[in-house]
Amino acid sequence: MYFPIMLNIKDKNVLIIGAGNVAFHKAKKLLACECHLKVVSYFFTKEFLKLENIEFIKDHYNKGYLQNNYMVIAATDNKDLNNEIYRDALELGILCSVVSGGASDFILPASFNRGDLSISVSTNGKSPSLSKRIVRDLKCVYDESYEEKVDLLGQIREEMLLSEEIPENEKKFILNEMVNFSVEELRIFAKKMFEGV
Structure with missing residues (x-):
């Protein structure tokens, strides 16, 4: 069962393993929170590399990359690898979110901001599409x-x-x-x- 919470990650070290479309969107949201972001992947799209204030590490995953991070997001296209990342993070006491489902310490809800008003919606991973639709509807109600x-x-x-x-x-x-x-x-x-x- 997830407990809804807002975390201050400003100036904290955050790591994403993987650089696909899901990782790209997570990275954009995390950058808005002014964290120190690293992304580890053996391949990066041109679009991903255009993002600023990210340390890009072109490599395959190894447990050493988890050290000194506040939280990690396992966003590879390999479910077994994502689960390995989660187990490694758990062992090191680092918060970990696995984007493909399965075990996670936290999930990133669909959300939007209107200045200091933050609105988030989650189906606890059951239907991200429904969460996105609800957010789209709420954006009309809570306008600029x-x-x-x-x-x-x-x-x-x-x-x-x-x-x-x-x-x-x-x-x-x-x-x-x-x-x-x-x-x-x-x-x-x-x-x-x-x-x-």
Whole structure:
């Protein structure tokens, strides 16, 4: 059973074994998190090699590549090799995800961001296609305006929690109600709050 969690991997060493299409898409998502990414494969596509801030290692897998990594993704086209990578990572106490199913410490859900709003969907590996479809639908509901909405709600919350003028029991009520405000209403509220009107 998987426990939903968000990991901060900024500046952490992350390793991908394999360089196929799945590995390519995982690499793009991981790079957005500002990790130190290495990819080991005996072959890289031109598209993969265009990605920046990756250390490419042209080689076959060996256990030594796992050393000093926070997590590893086994993304080869060989199920037996992926399982071997998982067993080796487990032995070394390194988090490992196997993309072809089977044993994994974690899975990477289908996800998208709107600024600081992160939305992820998982079927626990049963149907990645369904997860992607749900994400596509949610992108329509939570459009680009949510980036500003989340920023405004965060600024207002921070200011309100510092305020001594608003009774504590009212703060939570107000903050809960504000999630129903439009972006324009939040802008007006924030302006009044910050100007002390």
